[in-house]
Amino acid sequence: MHICRTIPEMRSITTKMRQEGKLGFVPTMGALHDGHVALIDQSVKENSNTVVSIFVNPTQFGDSNDLDNYPRNEATDFAILQKAGVKAVFVPGAGEIYSNNDETIVETTRLANSFHGITRPGHFRGVTTVVARLFNIVQADHAYFGKKDYQQLAIIRKMVDDLHFPIKIEAVETVRDIDGLALSSRNTLLSKPQRVAASILNIALEEAGLQLKSGETIETAIAAITSIIKPEPLAELKAADVVNANTFQLATGKPIDTICIMISVQFGDVLLIDQKELTFE
Structure with a gap:
């Protein structure tokens, strides 16, 4: 090499x-x-x-x-x-x-x-x-x-x-750890309690995805993300957005085509990001 x-x-x-x-x-x-x-x-x-x-x-x-x-x-x-x-x-x-x-x-x-x-x-x-x-x-x-x-x-x-x-x-495609946290070089900067708490990102994304696939609106899905992450004392939700994958414009209401849920969460000095891409008929 x-x-x-x-x-x-x-x-x-x-x-x-x-x-x-x-x-x-x-x-x-x-x-x-x-x-x-x-x-x-x-x-x-x-x-x-x-x-x-x-x-x-x-x-x-x-x-x-x-x-x-x-x-x-x-x-x-x-x-x-x-x-x-x-x-x-x-x-x-x-x-x-x-x-x-x-x-x-x-x-x-x-x-x-x-x-x-x-x-x-x-x-x-x-x-x-x-x-x-x-x-x-x-x-x-x-x-x-x-x-x-x-x-x-x-x-x-x-x-x-x-x-x-x-x-x-x-x-x-994103590669994930056993608890669902997306692999990132920044994960090594988390304390042990923060690393345990960080699994909440994937939990929130999965719940939002389930909400959307069951017919709920994007606003409801974002509310679900907030309700899951906000109670975690080690995590601060910085942003949660849903965009149209083709135009990268903000998506609202009932999702159509391919959308992506994007979140960023702060753990002390470490900012983690993650996403979930979903396709709808």
Whole structure:
């Protein structure tokens, strides 16, 4: 497995890889878990070569403490990538991706500043800016993202469409722990009591889904989410929204087509997000 820390190194490797067939790319911030492995496995299956990036992107963190505390374990990550069949990993420093003279940002104006973007101002602008740079560096044919961050997935797709990137975005289902909590690198930052309480996210989503499938309205489903999460003293519900999956507009009343329930819940200093996608006739 090639370990590349500079842009010229990465471009040299990926230029050769593209001559061998389709190139898959999985952008990550490290602290890899089985959710990342699911993305990598799909890429390895569908492409001749797979590249993974590990970069804790400073521009998507609103809180410097959150950035400082983000879990990092390079040696463990490399072992996971080697075992998964990744051919190259891009591990740049912040100075390799950004310079002091940078003026260019990439932002989806509506999507980045709605729903979870209100809870995390500036976050999605940082995501699209770094992903656009990574796409330009790696120049892969396919990029893989999890459905857990449903809004991020929609934003990346919109950016790719608007800017005519020659890359196909592939969505991978959320991987969950035994109690239903979506796997996330941030889960390691939870205290033991918080980790136990965090299972409430999936419980709330499942109940909301049952409500909608039984014929209830979206408003009733959101009320159910609130009634489940609000009594938990360790959890603070920051947002609960239901969107149309195709337009990413707010959905109300009886659901039609494909919708997604998106929630974000604060546990101390740790913000967790989750989603549930449902299709109706």
